[in-house]
Amino acid sequence: xxxxxxxxxxxxxxxxxxxxxxxxxxxxxxxxxxxxxxxxxxxxxxxxxxxxxxxxxxxxxxxxxxxxxxxxxxxxxxxxxxxxxxxxxxxxxxxxxxxxxxxxxxxxxxxxxxxxxxxxxxxxxxxxxxxxxxxxxxxxxxxxxxxxxxxxxxxxxxxxxxxxxxxxxxxxxxxxxxxxxxxxxxxxxxxxxxxxxxxx
Numbered sequence: 001x002x003x004x005x006x007x008x009x010x011x012x013x014x015x016x017x018x019x020x021x022x023x024x025x026x027x028x029x030x031x032x033x034x035x036x037x038x039x040x041x042x043x044x045x046x047x048x049x050x051x052x053x054x055x056x057x058x059x060x061x062x063x064x065x066x067x068x069x070x071x072x073x074x075x076x077x078x079x080x081x082x083x084x085x086x087x088x089x090x091x092x093x094x095x096x097x098x099x100x101x102x103x104x105x106x107x108x109x110x111x112x113x114x115x116x117x118x119x120x121x122x123x124x125x126x127x128x129x130x131x132x133x134x135x136x137x138x139x140x141x142x143x144x145x146x147x148x149x150x151x152x153x154x155x156x157x158x159x160x161x162x163x164x165x166x167x168x169x170x171x172x173x174x175x176x177x178x179x180x181x182x183x184x185x186x187x188x189x190x191x192x193x194x195x196x197x198x199x200x
Contacts, residue, residue, distance in 0.1 A: 001200060002064075004028055006037075006055035006072035006128075009091070011156030012185075016071075019180060019189055028055045028070075032062055039074070044088055045137050048074035048128035056130040069200070071192065075125035075184060077158045079146055082110045090157065100157055104150055107161065111148040121146035121162065125184040127192045129199075136195045140187030155179065 003025045005016055017025050028035065037054050039047040052072035059068060076090025086093035086107065094102040111119065123142040128135060143165050150160035152172025160172030164182065171179050180186050 002026060002066055002068040004031060004055060004059060004068055004070045006051040006070050012073055015180075015185060016073075016189075018176065019186065028058070031064065032058045039088070042088070044074040044076065044124050044126035045128070045139070047088060048072045048126040049135055049137060052128040052130045053135065069129060069131040069196065072128045073125055073185065073188070075123065077121055077123050077146065077162065079107070079119060079121045081114060081116060081119040085110065104158060104161055107146070107158065108148050108150075111146070116148060118145045118147045118163070120144075123162070123184040125188040127188045129192060129195055131199055134199070136199070138188050138191035138195060140184040140189070140191065142182060142184040142187070
């Protein structure tokens, strides 16, 4: 079974491959080349489904002979104290094609505007699965606090600013082996694997 990831995010691709070491995981670019998918839905679920369905349709058109399943992920961080930002705009908080650093700096400036050194926040991950023209979705969450500085260089995205509940270090300081035990993506992927066990 070929598992196709409907993402171009290098950090997500690396995480998925680490968490699915026994599967034949490919990126959509390896099969159908560059495709620009506009994430214009109003929820993580909506964007995840759109990405998975778009890539599934493209691969079907390419007449791939072997069986395949498309998996996409839409995820981000939500900070209730600043009007639930950045939420679904996490990847483009500082603008289209913004770097992780630019997004982090914008979030830091928003926290400082409200004189917040740290405040509750949570990550959401929605994984969409498309197989044989059927679509399935699952969610995972990780709760903690966001801080107005970056600590550590591990992970990606807002990880250097996020301290998960039960820890005193950011995800940027924690080893991936620790993060993968309880991350939002791990939780969603565990549920996704249960779905795959049933449908495949």
